[in-house]
Amino acid sequence: MADELTLELAGGLMRARALELARGALRAIEASRARVDDLNVYPVPDGDTGTNLTLTVRAVVEALETEGPDDRPGLAREIARAALMGARGNSGVILSQIARGAAEALAVSDDPARVLRAASDAAYRGVKRPVEGTMLTAIRELAEAAEAGADLPGIVRAGEECVVRTEAMLPVLRDAGVVDAGAAGLVEIVRGVVATLTGEELPAAPSVVPGPGIDAIHLEESRFRYCTVLVVEGSGLDADELEAVLEPLGDSLLVVGDSAALKIHVHVDDPGVVLSAAVARGTIDGVEIADMRAQALEREQRLARAASAAPVAAAAAVAIAAGEGNCRLFESLGARVVDGGRTMNPSTSDILAAIEAAPAPAAIVLPNNRNVFMAAEHAAQLASKRVLIVPTESLQAGIAAAGAYIPSNDVDTNLAAMREAADAISVGAIAVASRDTLLDGAAVAEGAWLGLVNGTLVASAPDFGEVAREVVDRLLAEPRDLLTLLTGPESPPLDSLLDAVRGAHPAVEVELHDGGQPHYALLLSAE
Secondary structure (H helix, E strand, C coil): CHHHHCCCCCCCCHHHHHHHHHHHHHHHHHHCHHHHHHHCCCCCCCCCHHHHHHHHHHHHHHHHCCCCCCCHHHHHHHHHHHHHHHCCHHHHHHHHHHHHHHHHHHCCCCCHHHHHHHHHHHHHHHCCCCCCCCHHHHHHHHHHHHHCCCCHHHHHHHHHHHHHHHHHHCHHHHHHCCCCHHHHHHHHHHHHHHHHHHCCCCCCCCCCCCCCCHHHHHHHCCCCCEEEEEEEECCCCCHHHHHHHHHHHCEEEEEEECCCEEEEEEEECCHHHHHHHHHCCCEEEEEEEEEHHHHHHHHHHHHHHHHHHCCCCCCEEEEEECCHHHHHHHHHCCEEEEECCCCCCCCHHHHHHHHHHCCCCEEEEECCCHHHHHHHHHHHHHCCCEEEECCCCCHHHHHHHHHCCCCCCCHHHHHHHHHHHHHCCEEEEEEECCCCEEECCEEECCCCEEEEECCEEEEEECCHHHHHHHHHHHHCCCCCCEEEEEECCCCCCCHHHHHHHHHHCCCCEEEEEECCCCCCCEEEEEC
């Protein structure tokens, strides 16, 4: 575990590795930026948490893209300063403290538990009145998962489960029907770092959107109007003294940093008073003043436009998937996706969160793997709405079922059509043998290509094309109209296979998608 978190690839490349990890974090939060903005109802519904977290992480990336120290202590100082100077909004300032704690721990240790605990402690120290159900809770539970021995994917799963529970921790979140934006954004940042560490593609983020009670958010508006953020630099700066001066002026006050530079975040009616207090103690930089009432109005209008443009379906489709391309394919067919990861084995809470977040009074779940059936059934039992399950045993069957889903249809009509579509297809798969096996009594060596049709091993050979043609011929032995191919990361070029299909089956339409699924170089279906 410890080796997975090391910044050092080889001598002189520590900075490059740090930059790689920061870029992974940035990719992840950028992908969820709009979603996290719309979740933002606490501490005020200004709809900018995703943006603020993105800009804060981007400041770290930009700092690491320039020349600078290449030793651990030097990198720790630079990352901490870049996060502090680039922090935007309440969430960004707290994130800067998380980054500071993590960087300082990484200067001396690769232990994930130690790094995350230092990040959590730094965040709690930076907030005078910590509130649970926020990103503070998320970083603490990430640390606790690491201390309990969870591996990197397990730490991310613990964060996801924490995010789901935040809705019940704060009344404003429960009333609005959303999870905490800061917690959700933080977990996406950690997800991006972990994906970079493990060398895996960044999985799709859980799709959690504001719920039907969103009009309740006006109850939590700050009584102050302007979100004021700035940096004051000098010598001998005293965070506690400056905090005592600013506290009577507003709320959501954060003063963090060190004796040379302090970041100030506060909600006030008169930003000028804050600027005067800062100027009296040093030089100021990075001044940002935002009208939170205007931000909240813009957010409400944006959500209202989205709600009016998308009528509520009688039943939402919820699909478990693996592979970035497959997740996108399900989403394009109108399904809400639960990323099953490399093992295609999401937790009950993952599935339940997607069901509850779906803006519909019922849900139709596509497990797409027999191993997911039990978790899907448990989620259905725990859900607050009607849940039906189409027992799809493969991604291909799930995609066929999702293709038959029409949001405007009633639940029973959709259920019947999706079951019929899933039952009507034949499926194939091609993978590399991970160990010696037998096919029709003959030995198949490890590393050979294996071809399966409807779960039965039907072909094996060192040549991918030979196995692929055998699988296709079996799938198209009966009259079929459509052949769908989903490529995995290890898929060889398919030009010769596609030419062979077109020559032998000119009437069959062929669809090719970059599925990105693990374990299988190619998934096929015929319908």
